[in-house]
Amino acid sequence: MSERMQRLAQFCVDSRFEDLPPALVAQAKRHILDTFGATLAGAGSDVAKQARQVFDGEVGNTLIWGTDQRTGAAQAALLNGVAAHALELDDTGGCDHSGAVVLPAVMAAVSMSGQSVNGRELITAVVIGYEIGRRVLEACGSYSAHNGAGWHSTATCGVFGAAAASARILGLDTAQTVSALGIAGSFSGGLWAFIHDGSQSKKLHSGRAAEGGLLAARFAQRGITGPTKLFDDVWGGFLKTLAGESSQPDALDADLGVVWKLARCSIKPYAACRGTHSAIDALGLLLDQLQVSTDQVEDVRVSLCGFLQDMCGGRDVGTLAAAQMSLPYALAARLVQGHCRLEAYDDEQRGDPRIAHWMSRIRLEVDPQLSEDGEPIVSVRTVDGRQASLCVDPPLGAPGNPLSDAALEEKFFSLALRVMPRGQAAELLEQLWRIEELESIELSIVPTLRVGMQPGTLRVPAEADAERPVRHSHADGSTPRRGYDHSENIK
Structure with a gap:
């Protein structure tokens, strides 16, 4: 053996x-x-x-x-x-x-x-x-x-x-x-x-x-x-x-x-391939740095490695799967919608002519000097001729740049509430935060994952339909940066 x-x-x-x-x-x-x-x-x-x-x-x-x-x-x-x-x-x-x-x-x-x-x-x-x-x-x-x-x-x-x-x-x-x-x-x-x-x-x-x-x-x-x-x-x-x-x-x-x-491992803040996330972060930070709105942007250039180009360089947005693998679409959605949450990938948004306009103004350039594990460099040029460039490494959601507990809960509710009422989602969340205390996963977690439950079967307090207080690890809502195995960039 x-x-x-x-x-x-x-x-x-x-x-x-x-x-x-x-x-x-x-x-x-x-x-x-x-x-x-x-x-x-x-x-x-x-x-x-x-x-x-x-x-x-x-x-x-x-x-x-x-x-x-x-x-x-x-x-x-x-x-x-x-x-x-x-x-x-x-x-x-x-x-x-x-x-x-x-x-x-x-x-x-x-x-x-x-x-x-x-x-x-x-x-x-x-x-x-x-x-x-x-x-x-x-x-x-x-x-x-x-x-x-x-x-x-x-x-x-x-x-x-x-x-x-x-x-x-x-x-x-x-x-x-x-x-x-x-x-x-x-x-x-x-x-x-x-x-x-x-x-x-x-x-x-x-x-x-x-x-x-x-x-x-x-x-x-x-x-x-x-x-x-x-x-x-x-x-x-x-x-x-x-x-x-x-x-x-x-x-x-x-x-x-x-x-x-x-x-x-990383937790995704955006509804797209992880390879797009650093560029999404960089674009948002550059807009803030240059203090410009979308209509003041002339164009966006992305310098990236060949591997990321092959994986996320496509411009087909005819299907959800294709759009979520497209770096140009992710940046166009960030410019048009102001975010890259799941709603930005809906059929209606993918067909928005403003998306097509901005995708035509986003240029991808392969830099052979960039590591295959490296993050891209995003450059924004404004209509008045200013320009700034940025590489975000690690992107939001990575162990070195984690989502806060508040942001994680916000993401959870935004997803769970698509299929279940808030009271049920709140009970599930509460159990997951203290999962190490649960004596039976089958009797606790599993029933709360079922949609279509009969009234009275959930052990939900009366106030559960109200907004629950979010959990924070630090006073500012951030979570600690982890100290393990961060030597390799994360896709």
């Missing part, structure tokens, strides 16, 4: 909630909260509804969040994973989109674990999932190398995070967890081909990875074995096959249990 596989599996089995640094637990809760919010809103998206139609008539005990429907555990992992990523509002910087993969798999595993799972165990499993998914990506050479080769890491590497987290919830031992990770390798896949025509397949990747990871753990639980040399330098091995030119196998277990990968 591969020593690395053994060590990864042992880590999954042996890690305890008490081993997690308090700051990491706090960040894990924020990402869990954020993923539930993204999924609830995503449940109402076209792609999530279409995916649910595929399983019409299926029966099971696992809730599809934001609905009153239940289905089998594997199908629920898939469907909740699709919804989580459907609107490009889920977190990033892990496998890449770890929340949309790990949390749906974990919750599906909870539904079939056969025993009560408490909040501390849920947090631990989520942290493990983020850890393993990210480490596999780093072993592939990290984000730019692996995704630049055409693989979508949310799918290819996320399946391992889902398998590890599910194995933990299901109580697999070390040998079974090795098999779960090995089987997950056979379920890995996902290509960036969607980028050329704005197709919806990207939204399926997170769900497929969640489903695959859960199934890998379930198969291993039943005694089906997986390859124990999956990450070795052997013919048919994962790294040799998918990352032959870029693999860094030492990244699989370097500083395991010391450097925590969830701590490097």
Whole structure:
């Protein structure tokens, strides 16, 4: 058996909630909260509804969040994973989109674990999932190398995070967890081909990875074995096959249990690909710096690396998926709408002639000197001839530039209220902030995720429909800057 596989599996089995640094637990809760919010809103998206139609008539005990429907555990992992990523509002910087993969798999595993799972165990499993998914990506050479080769890491590497987290919830031992990770390798896949025509397949990747990871753990639980040399330098091995030119196998277990990968992840303030966020921030700051309104802007230039150009340089806005991957659209929306929230990507906004006007005045220029992991440089020229340039690194939402708790709650409510009343959203939020105190996820969190509940079934105080006070970590509403693994820029 591969020593690395053994060590990864042992880590999954042996890690305890008490081993997690308090700051990491706090960040894990924020990402869990954020993923539930993204999924609830995503449940109402076209792609999530279409995916649910595929399983019409299926029966099971696992809730599809934001609905009153239940289905089998594997199908629920898939469907909740699709919804989580459907609107490009889920977190990033892990496998890449770890929340949309790990949390749906974990919750599906909870539904079939056969025993009560408490909040501390849920947090631990989520942290493990983020850890393993990210480490596999780093072993592939990290984000730019692996995704630049055409693989979508949310799918290819996320399946391992889902398998590890599910194995933990299901109580697999070390040998079974090795098999779960090995089987997950056979379920890995996902290509960036969607980028050329704005197709919806990207939204399926997170769900497929969640489903695959859960199934890998379930198969291993039943005694089906997986390859124990999956990450070795052997013919048919994962790294040799998918990352032959870029693999860094030492990244699989370097500083395991010391450097925590969830701590490097970002929460999105904007409903667009993370690659656009730094430029959105820079444009807003430049407008403030130059003290100009949109009608006083002559044009906008963006100097960027070739990888970001290939990923986000498109100008097709005919579909939501295409627009959310477009850097020119994001900047045009910031100029026209004043923000890049989800509403800025509605059909009506995408067809606004003012958007087309500004997209024609936004120029992207590839600078070969820029690192493939680097953030772009945005330049604004005004009608009176002034000009200023700025690079924002890290962008808002990154660990070094985090959303405040107040902003996180505002985002959560803006998403959850699309499918449920404020009282229900408020109860869910309150439970998520204290999730480590909950003794049964099935009896506390799950009922609050169901839409269409009968009156009287929620334990909501009478004042819950009023605005709830927001939580702050500092007096000014900001949150502490994290101190882990910030050496690499986050996409």
